[in-house]
Amino acid sequence: MSTISTNTPTAELQALDAAHHMHPFTTGTELAEKGARVITRADGCWLNDSDGNRILDAMAGLWCVNVGYGRRELAQAAGRQMLELPYYNTFFQTTHVPAIQLSAKLAELAPGDLNHVFYASSGSEANDTNLRLVRTYWAEKGQPQRQWVISRWNAYHGSSVGSGSLGGMKGMHAQGGMPIPGIAHIDQPNWWAEGGDLSPEEFGLERARQLEAKILELGPDNVAAFIAEPIQGAGGVIVPPDSYWPEIQRIVDEYGILLIADEVICGFGRTGNWFGSQTMNIRPDIMTIAKGLSSGYQPIGGSILSDEVAAVISGTEFNHGYTYSGHPVACAVALENLRILQDDGIVDGVRDDTGPYLQERFASLTDHPLVGEAKIVGMMGSIALTPDKAARAAFAADAGTAGFMCRERCFANNLIMRHVGDRMIISPPLVISRSEIDTLFERAWQSLDEAHEQLKAEGLMEAAPRM
Numbered sequence: 001m002s003t004i005s006t007n008t009p010t011a012e013l014q015a016l017d018a019a020h021h022m023h024p025f026t027t028g029t030e031l032a033e034k035g036a037r038v039i040t041r042a043d044g045c046w047l048n049d050s051d052g053n054r055i056l057d058a059m060a061g062l063w064c065v066n067v068g069y070g071r072r073e074l075a076q077a078a079g080r081q082m083l084e085l086p087y088y089n090t091f092f093q094t095t096h097v098p099a100i101q102l103s104a105k106l107a108e109l110a111p112g113d114l115n116h117v118f119y120a121s122s123g124s125e126a127n128d129t130n131l132r133l134v135r136t137y138w139a140e141k142g143q144p145q146r147q148w149v150i151s152r153w154n155a156y157h158g159s160s161v162g163s164g165s166l167g168g169m170k171g172m173h174a175q176g177g178m179p180i181p182g183i184a185h186i187d188q189p190n191w192w193a194e195g196g197d198l199s200p201e202e203f204g205l206e207r208a209r210q211l212e213a214k215i216l217e218l219g220p221d222n223v224a225a226f227i228a229e230p231i232q233g234a235g236g237v238i239v240p241p242d243s244y245w246p247e248i249q250r251i252v253d254e255y256g257i258l259l260i261a262d263e264v265i266c267g268f269g270r271t272g273n274w275f276g277s278q279t280m281n282i283r284p285d286i287m288t289i290a291k292g293l294s295s296g297y298q299p300i301g302g303s304i305l306s307d308e309v310a311a312v313i314s315g316t317e318f319n320h321g322y323t324y325s326g327h328p329v330a331c332a333v334a335l336e337n338l339r340i341l342q343d344d345g346i347v348d349g350v351r352d353d354t355g356p357y358l359q360e361r362f363a364s365l366t367d368h369p370l371v372g373e374a375k376i377v378g379m380m381g382s383i384a385l386t387p388d389k390a391a392r393a394a395f396a397a398d399a400g401t402a403g404f405m406c407r408e409r410c411f412a413n414n415l416i417m418r419h420v421g422d423r424m425i426i427s428p429p430l431v432i433s434r435s436e437i438d439t440l441f442e443r444a445w446q447s448l449d450e451a452h453e454q455l456k457a458e459g460l461m462e463a464a465p466r467m
């Protein structure tokens with residue numbers, strides 16, 4: 001059988017990769033030395049690499065392969081669409097059937113009066129759209145001075161200049177002139193790391209009220225919007241205390257600023273509902289979507305706007321768009337993906353069946369000596385590694401040392417789990433079965449054991465002094 005994967009030996013592929021391929025968020029020289037792992041094919045929740053390993057992907061790629069790998073319907077939808085109409089733009093008063101159908105479907109699925117979709121090819125692009133969109137909205141309403149967008153430290157909203165500025169990753173801001181002006185950041189609701197002596201509920205309120213303080217500092221008439229992920233993903237799956245979102249909703253309502261929910265990870269079943277905004281019970285004016293929208297089978301993202309925001313924007317020519325806004329193949333694949341999520345009962349399963357099972361097993365990780373807290377909503381979860389649970393202590397070693405060590409053990413045990421600093425995170429395909437969940441836990445426990453042994457052997461179980 002001929003396949004797309006070649007029979008080129010792994011070392012040769014790695015050498016060519018190192019010579020010519022530059023990887024995102026990677027120190028190229030380090031990777032060149034080690035050799036990148038070459039993934040050759042995948043099915044369900046499993047990846048194959050060029051050395052013949054079968055790897056359980058507990059990250060669904062980059063949080064996106066919600067329906068799992070190898071769904072023929074999606075390949076067929078793409079093939080059919082490519083033969084019928086591989087491309088046409090949606091500029092200049094034209095449209096096509098896939099964009100129409102997908103938009104109508106998204107309007108049906110999205111909560112409240114979020115009924116209007118502006119397309120991009122990624123989450124980064126969609127958040128760039130949002131930045132211009134909210135400012136244009138206020139300009140059209142006669143308040144052009146409303147320029148400020150408030151976000152949060154350690155948020156992730158993408159990697160382009162606009163979306164990376166909206167995000168709150170200091171390492172990203174340090175390179176290439178970000179953040180751009182007009183964006184302010186408040187602290188994140190990460191109780192484990194930053195809650196001090198406050199209860200989670202007190203801390204959640206305190207962090208939410210930073211939004212109010214920031215609005216007052218900037219001037220309530222100068223603020224356009226607040227943007228946040230319902231649950232921070234790339235920041236380490238930070239589940240906010242229950243008190244947090246109701247207070248944020250109160251504040252955006254009171255000051256009349258727009259709320260942008262970045263649903264790029266939380267959307268499309270990840271939290272057990274179609275959107276994280278439903279799980280967190282918030283009412284955004286705009287939602288950012290990407291990733292699970294197509295389960296990663298095609299690059300597509302977008303913004304879903306409320307009736308009111310869309311009506312204001314539609315009153316002018318919004319001088320913005322991408323060649324591939326509403327790409328017909330991407331739209332056709334996304335539409336078929338939504339059908340699968342719905343008809344196969346995948347979102348319901350995350351809420352009522354395999355989701356609760358995963359959550360139960362995940363919570364038991366706190367029995368491990370290296371694990372402080374375990375937090376999970378739907379199928380996105382994280383654990384905090386700690387040298388001292390009772391004190392919620394960080395490691396004395398550089399942040400990320402223990403996390404990286406644990407991730408390397410996971411890799412060696414054919415489990416993909418990611419680390420963010422010293423938090424380990426999972427976000428598996430939503431189709432993961434109970435027995436695969438059991439395998440996930442056996443391998444995670446084993447990896448934690450091995451990391452624990454290594455940390456002890458290297459004298460790294462020392463706690464950092466309390467701040």
Ligand SMILES: *Cc1c(COP(=O)(O)O)cnc(C)c1O
Nearest residue numbers: 122123124156157158262264265
């Ligand atoms: C991944 C991500 C983005 C950026 O999406 P890209 O498709 O990588 O540009 C934006 N927001 C959130 C919450 C994300 O997780």
